[in-house]
Amino acid sequence: MNNKILIIIPVLAVIVVAMLVLQNTISDYDVVAVRDQSFYSDAIKIDDVIIDVQIADTVVKRDRGLMFQEQMPYDQGMLFIYEELGNYAFWMYNMGFSLDIIWFDENGNTVHIKRDVPPCSTEPEYCDVYDPGAKALYVFEATAGFADRFGITEDSKFSWIVDKTS
Template identity: 40%
Template sequence: MQPIKAVALVSLLAAGGCATGGQPWVELAGHRYQVEIADDDAERARGLMFRDELARDHGMLFIHDVEEPQAYWMKNTRIPLDILYFDDARRLVSQQRDVPPCALGDGCPPYPSEAPARYVLELNAGEAARLKLENGAQLTFSADIPQP
């Protein structure tokens, strides 16, 4: 069994981590979200930490080097999130909905994927329910999102 990595849920400034000057987007269940990209260890470790809000129709897309079991936590994350895990084919394989903020530092619990994942999309809590997401949903990327 592969070890599950715990990755801090944190964030970049809007300009950080983008492949181009434009704002990349993803589309899920017919809805488009502007996303910030976290595609290296430092960006994935920072994620959405210390944010007081996440704009409506925005999110953060984490891109991992390989598809494997993932686990995220809410250390220093101040806003509730939906954490959505996608495989190499960008199919939804696991969901952690309405994950609460955590101020316990290293005592924050992990929220693991139920299957190996390469992409993780964090959205405001409640988005997965609003979209009525089911595993198998397809994630579409704008052309400026880097592909490993």
């Protein structure tokens, strides 16, 4: 009996230590992966407004979004691109400024606008989640006031542009 205990205790200790190391490694990797994402840029139009956007087109980039960034001028934003239509909800964890969030369908039609969404300054589990209540393929985030400043409404349309002068 004592021999079994002498074997079981070290084995359990090794398993516990391995689990703790693995958990810390995964947590550290997630933080680094989220913070170190770089985004490529493109230009879009919403109605007649030309906007330079950072593109978030991977899971990690979409998870990071505009976290850890400073407030942007009104002619800049972030465009989240998804692989398929879905009901994509957003939150404001680790954000430093308020946003306008606009959801678009596969044809560029506005399906929902949420104006002046405040940052979440609490623990993640207490952050509000903003759900469009409709399916979208693209989601655009800009500094709060963007939609009102440029008259963006539920009738507005998003499109890609190649030449910023058009």
